[in-house]
């Protein structure tokens with residue numbers, strides 16, 4: 165519960181900030197939205213987050229390209245079945261590659277690019293019914309912490325964008341931001357500072 169509830173959200177914040185540094189037009193649009201929404205406010209409260217439409221699209225797109233648990237949690241078959249002509253025996257361990265689904269060009273245009281706008285006016289959501297996009301899993305064992313996780317991420321990002329201006333260290337350009345992932349169960353950014 166504690167690991168599942170902290171690392172996942174922290175990693176999503178890191179990826180979202182990195183994507184914004186890599187895509188300055190996205191950062192500019194997000195910062196404009198946050199600053200217009202909270203104009204004149206000294207502190208931000210949870211209820212204010214509702215109006216941050218573009219920031220929510222950024223978080224969705226971040227979870228599509230950087231799902232913290234790309235292989236979800238393993239399942240075990242409780243009855244024998246057939247998938248695509250393959251017999252899956254009872255008690256087989258099944259691993260769903262959620263990341264592969266989220267970048268499958270059959271379902272996504274320009275699948276590897278970071279484009280929050282793709283979710284604007286799209287009905288595709290991460291609530292477990294669109295199987296091409298399941299960063300929180302699906303079914304009976306899907307993540308019970310979605311609401312809390314999303315609010316924590318939005319809250320942190322909104323504050324970082326509202327109070328601070330962000331820029332890369334001198335000499336670095338957006339294309340230099342290193343988006344390498346570690347190769348562990350939790351898909352973390354390998355190098356935090358580059």
Ligand code: HEM
Nearest residue numbers: 168169172173233236237299300301302305306307309313
């Ligand atoms: C960005 C934030 C988060 C992401 C992407 C995420 C993702 C996931 C995924 C993919 C699973 C496995 C679901 C499956 O295999 O179908 C899961 C399970 C779980 N998550 Fe999250 N999670 C997040 C935040 C949280 C938070 C904030 C909490 C708690 C406060 C939490 C608690 C749990 C627990 C307890 C499970 C196990 C559920 C079970 O096996 O029945 N998660 N999460």
